[in-house]
Amino acid sequence: MLKTNTNKVIENTWAHICEHLETEIEEEQTSAEKILLRYFGCVGGATIYHKAYHLVEAGIFDIYYTDVRESLKNILEETDEEANQYDNEQAWKLYCHLVAKTIDKKTEKYFKK
Numbered sequence: 202m203l204k205t206n207t208n209k210v211i212e213n214t215w216a217h218i219c220e221h222l223e224t225e226i227e228e229e230q231t232s233a234e235k236i237l238l239r240y241f242g243c244v245g246g247a248t249i250y251h252k253a254y255h256l257v258e259a260g261i262f263d264i265y266y267t268d269v270r271e272s273l274k275n276i277l278e279e280t281d282e283e284a285n286q287y288d289n290e291q292a293w294k295l296y297c298h299l300v301a302k303t304i305d306k307k308t309e310k311y312f313k314k
Contacts, residue, residue: 202283205299213276214303221262234308249312253304257297269296 203210219226219233226233237253244259246252256262263269266289273296274284287295 202279203277205277205295209278210276210299211303211306213278214299215307217272217276218262218300218303218307234311237304237308238311248305249308250301250305253301253308254297256304257300262300263296266292269293272296273299 203213215233218237222233222236225231225236229236237256240256240261241249241252244252244255246255263272270284270289270292273279273287273292274281276299277283
């Protein structure tokens with residue numbers, strides 16, 4: 202199991218995000234970052250992390266606990282035993298955090314002054 206603050210987890214999470222946005226990326230011939238920036242206009246939040254967290258809660262990525270658990274298993278490279286150590290609420294919060302943290306990191310260059 203990978204630690205949540207490793208670069209590999211960021212890479213795995215970014216691949217997961219891009220997979221969910223794949224159709225829009227192809228149709229619009231644009232980047233995942235630009236699609237996410239557009240979505241930020243639809244949600245509240247004081248920071249990019251909070252806006253991204255709200256996007257996850259709104260359901261643009263996984264919403265079912267079984268899907269969230271499977272995604273976390275892939276992102277964190279967990280065994281079945283490791284993946285089952287969290288209850289549904291803990292898994293959901295971790296999933297929201299990892300996706301929001303990754304979006305924040307990948308879009309930060311658009312907000313630097």
